[in-house]
Amino acid sequence: MASVNIDAQVAAAKLEVSTEGYFPAPIKGEFYQKHLISAEQLTSLGELDELFKVAAVMEDIVKGHRRVNLLAGQTAVVNFAQPSSRTFASHVSAALNLGMKVVAMQGADAMSSFAKGEGIDDALVAFYQTTGCSVLVQRHPEDNSALIAAEAADKYYSEKLSVINGGSGKAEHPTQALLDLRTIHKFLGGQWENLQDFELTCSGDPKNSRTIKSLCSLLAMVNRSLRERGVEANIKINLVAPKETRLSSTEEGRTLIDSWKSSPDGSPNLVVNEYAEFDDDLFTQTDVLYHTRVQSEWFEDQDEFDSASSSFRLTRELMDRANALREQAGKKYIGVMHPLPRINEIERAVDGLPGSLYHNSQMPEGLYVRMALIALLRVPPGELRFWMRRMELTSPLKKLKDSLLRSAGRFL
Numbered sequence: 001m002a003s004v005n006i007d008a009q010v011a012a013a014k015l016e017v018s019t020e021g022y023f024p025a026p027i028k029g030e031f032y033q034k035h036l037i038s039a040e041q042l043t044s045l046g047e048l049d050e051l052f053k054v055a056a057v058m059e060d061i062v063k064g065h066r067r068v069n070l071l072a073g074q075t076a077v078v079n080f081a082q083p084s085s086r087t088f089a090s091h092v093s094a095a096l097n098l099g100m101k102v103v104a105m106q107g108a109d110a111m112s113s114f115a116k117g118e119g120i121d122d123a124l125v126a127f128y129q130t131t132g133c134s135v136l137v138q139r140h141p142e143d144n145s146a147l148i149a150a151e152a153a154d155k156y157y158s159e160k161l162s163v164i165n166g167g168s169g170k171a172e173h174p175t176q177a178l179l180d181l182r183t184i185h186k187f188l189g190g191q192w193e194n195l196q197d198f199e200l201t202c203s204g205d206p207k208n209s210r211t212i213k214s215l216c217s218l219l220a221m222v223n224r225s226l227r228e229r230g231v232e233a234n235i236k237i238n239l240v241a242p243k244e245t246r247l248s249s250t251e252e253g254r255t256l257i258d259s260w261k262s263s264p265d266g267s268p269n270l271v272v273n274e275y276a277e278f279d280d281d282l283f284t285q286t287d288v289l290y291h292t293r294v295q296s297e298w299f300e301d302q303d304e305f306d307s308a309s310s311s312f313r314l315t316r317e318l319m320d321r322a323n324a325l326r327e328q329a330g331k332k333y334i335g336v337m338h339p340l341p342r343i344n345e346i347e348r349a350v351d352g353l354p355g356s357l358y359h360n361s362q363m364p365e366g367l368y369v370r371m372a373l374i375a376l377l378r379v380p381p382g383e384l385r386f387w388m389r390r391m392e393l394t395s396p397l398k399k400l401k402d403s404l405l406r407s408a409g410r411f412l
């Protein structure tokens, strides 16, 4: 029997789907019934304020071990064709916490219709028709995978199905960018104005990291929006990488850097510089160091990977020196972030530093922000506002905080 060439079938199926000219609707102040495919859909600080406000209520609900049924009767499909622990678990948990039914698939590249060569658009139709889902969270190795899914959802189901990009190739990871930004916002005191002179250093693998790309795109919007609010914002991005993982080593990377450096109207925006290694000046200036794994899955040449991955390791010694430099300059210790998983690029002795945010801040934020996002995408705005008010009024944590404040007031 002649063997069937699955790769050729997949290539043929891809030819039938083009995302050229398609971009999902920008949020523009209204999340309801939209998708989240790209960080570039976020257009203003007001949208982030709204998301973070809902996330604060979700945080309170999770910390208070409360049960809610805001989205009871709705279904989320979580379909991941690339490995994941955090993004997968937190989306499943977020949907369950909101009272949704969840159909979750890991290893979808090998175990689902993708393995037979089915296109992303047809798979989306299958999920809708078999589950009636209102949310599809997807991770896939193709850069335009989330665009294909969103375009198919728009075409077949209009506003009934929201697609959330859980990571598309090397291109985008917008929910990670949102949780990273809420982590940074809190670390800097919870005021946007505190990001006025914020300096972010991204190290390791800027070329292949979808999390760095989405976060920097979001920061470009934050810088622009701060200026629109009259704040003289000058956010700086430093990209520190060996030559193998420099963002500017590809045409797409250079285009992306240019898009961060200037606003759509042509005015200057973020300051972006590339470095081959860390140095004392860089540490002194860096408020948050966003370190990343050199991603073996995107390398074809083992020697190139070995060379790139051996060059960057955050050790306790290095971080102690960096924090001493910050202290001398009268600045707060460095926040250390990582989208994870880490292999050995951050020594475990760094985990206990007060600025290490990857375990105790970024990961819980992933749950709160994803709960907030799903709620904003699927609950009518008036209903969500009413529900939030009810949650705030009945919050046991808030009641405890208020009563402690009242008691403290009696002794002042």
Ligand code: CP
Residues within 6 Å of the ligand: 083, 084, 085, 086, 087, 088, 167, 176, 339, 340, 341
């Ligand atoms: N940050 C992140 O995407 O982690 P996972 O691959 O575990 O989802």
